[in-house]
Amino acid sequence: MGFLSGVFGKRRSDSDDYAAFGEWALTIVRARPGIVSAEFDAAEFTITYATPAGGWAQISLATPYRAVSAAPRELAGDVLMFQLNRLIDNGEDDSSGLAWATVAPRLRPLIRQAGGLATRVQGLSxxxxxxxxxxxPCLMERVVIDKPxxxxxVTPQHLATWGVDADTVFETARANMxxxxxxxxDVFDPADGVLYLADEDGEMYAGALxxxxxxxxxxxxxxxxxxIVFVPGSVGVFVGFATSPQRVRELVEVARGLFDDAERPVSPVPYTLDEHGGLVPFTVPRHHPAWPAIRSAESTLAAQAYGTQHDGLRADLDAELIEDHAATLMHVRGGDGIETTVAPWSDTVPTLLPHAHNVSLTNVDTGxxxxxxxxxxxxxxxxxxxxxxxxxxxxxxxxPGPQAMARMAAAQGLR
Incomplete structure (x- = not known):
């Protein structure tokens, strides 16, 4: 595959359409007998629902969305109901009671934005x-049980049933890939220059490779x-190689396009391996031609993940479950065109401060x-x-005290 072959040309997702479709599907799922509760996750484009047995299950709306989009308008409702019922029926074989030896080969890892961890479903975190x-940074690893x-x-409750610890579950899921x-x-041809596995139906779990x-x-x-590897969306993976600074910049730009077009975006940030073989962000010095694009990718991911987390923490504050104010992470563009993140901290206000490129400090008495x-x-x-x-x-x-504030004021300015 050539460098640009199969990468561009995908229609840009309309977030409003996806949100409306998700709410429509959620109404149908909640009305189904036996569904205790259900919530729509717009970022993941999934519905998570609680079963009568006390378990949790999740269905992806990607396949129903494609099916409904291809159906005649007058049949759209029937097609959606059929698709949702089929997914729920196939997911009702709750795996919590299965033996470890049975379920272990079906475990798969996932890479996802972590902001949704602060959300509650039916009051449960x-x-x-x-x-x-x-x-x-801003990404978590999860494990799921693959079904047809x-x-x-996978939940913490599964571990007690299976008699294994969390590390065993994570490592088993990885080994299954x-x-x-x-x-x-084996089949990769280096002459192609890149490897792009779209995996649009997600059946390969290529995003976890x-x-x-x-x-x-x-x-x-x-x-x-x-x-250099990218996981732009919840399905698929994109890999290139740092053969030159210009090539790195091209790879980051292509991956950003895939991220922007993804139905369920994950990350536009480039990753590579450290000296121990661990996955780490790919970084370059500020003078590198790819630095502005990588900085933009980092800022975009942080703003999305912290934004979702902020919504959950704000809901907890409103429900009086926590007492601290969660600061908003702002994604801004400086006068030099460089993108950055800024988090506000007002003096005397108990604040949950996100990790940002910069922090603005405000004196509540003087402004x-x-x-x-x-x-x-x-x-x-x-x-x-x-x-x-x-x-x-x-x-x-x-x-901090006056001397520390004076030192910080002398060093002020966006980085």
Whole structure:
């Protein structure tokens, strides 16, 4: 496949259409007998519902959306109801009672934005009722049970039934991707320059291939260059190689287009392997031609993930479940055209501060405000992550003393 072949040309998603479709589908699911509760996740384009047995299940709306889009208008409602009933019927074999040996081969990992962990369904926290772990900035790793037409989220409750710990579940799910990863490396032709697996129906779980041991390294070894991998959406994966600074910039731009067009975006940020073989963000110095595009990608991902998290934390504050104000992460463009993120901190206000490129400090008595880069703030303030929150936030309240404020004011300016 040539560098641009099969990458461009996909119709840009209309978020309003997807939201309206999701709410329509949610109404049908909630009306189905036996459904205890259900919630629509616009970011994931899924519906999560609680079963009478006390379990959780999730259905993707991608297939129903395509089916309804292709159906005559007068049959759209019937087609949607058929599709949803089929997915729920196939998902009703709750796996919580299955033996570990039976369910282990069906486990698959997922890479997802982590902001939704702060959301509640029927009053229950997603973070507390989903098996997950931090993976990369703003991204988490989850595990699901693969089913013929749906997937079931693994929960902490499954572990007790199966008699295994969380690490075993995560590593088993990753190991289940090894065969596919090896086969793809075997057939990959380095002359193509890139590898793009669209996996539009998600049946291959190609978006999780970066978690398969040796997969990224194998592609890099075959190409003879440093691999750069992207997970733009919830399905598919895009890989290129850092053969030149200009090539890196091209790869980041193509991946950004895939991210912007994704029905359920995950991340436009480039990733690679560190010296230990771990997945890490791909970084370049500020003078590199790809730096502005990578900075934009990092800012966009952070704004989306922290924005979703903020909505959940704000709902908890309104319900008096927490007492701290969650600061909004603002995605802005500086006068030099460089994109950045800024989080506000008003003195005396108990605040859950997101990790941002910059923080604006405001004196509530005078209204005076100035911004400082995060690394400058971190030298003056003891920033301790709040346990259980991901993406990470830091609890702050009072600005530091006059001398520290003066030092930060002298270093003010967006980074």
């Amino acid at each position: 997603i973070a507390d009722n989903t098996l997950w772990r931090p993976l990369l 037409t749906s997937m079931e989220s 090894a065969e596919l990863g090896s086969a793809i490396v 970066p978690l398969a041991g040796g997969w990224i390294a194998g592609l890099g070894a075959k190409a003879g260059a440093l691999p 005076a405000t100035f911004g400082v880069p995060w690394h400058v703030l971190a030298t003056e303030v003891d920033l301790v992550p709040v346990p259980g929150l991901f993406p990470v936030r830091y609890r702050v309240q009072y600005h």
